[in-house]
Amino acid sequence: MLFNKKIEPCCSYCHSGVKISPTEVACIRRGIVSASGSCGKFKYDPLRREPPAPQSLKTDGLSDEDFKL
Numbered sequence: 001m002l003f004n005k006k007i008e009p010c011c012s013y014c015h016s017g018v019k020i021s022p023t024e025v026a027c028i029r030r031g032i033v034s035a036s037g038s039c040g041k042f043k044y045d046p047l048r049r050e051p052p053a054p055q056s057l058k059t060d061g062l063s064d065e066d067f068k069l
Contacts, residue, residue: 009038013048016041 011017012035017025025035 007044009042009044011035011037011039011042013045014038015043015045015048017048019048 011025011027011033012019014025014027016029017027017033019035020026020032023035025033025037027033027039029041030039
């Protein structure tokens, strides 16, 4: 999904932007803009995407019997 050609434009992972806060991006073309915004000069940079946080393992309902063959 990170290297999909049909990615929705977003300033937070554009080649021209640098993230300065969780909600703002410093764009070399438009200045300080919203991280969720976009423009016609969008160029996708897959290295700027942040993967979602991993889910935690819920072990509350597990016992030793669940791991025996």
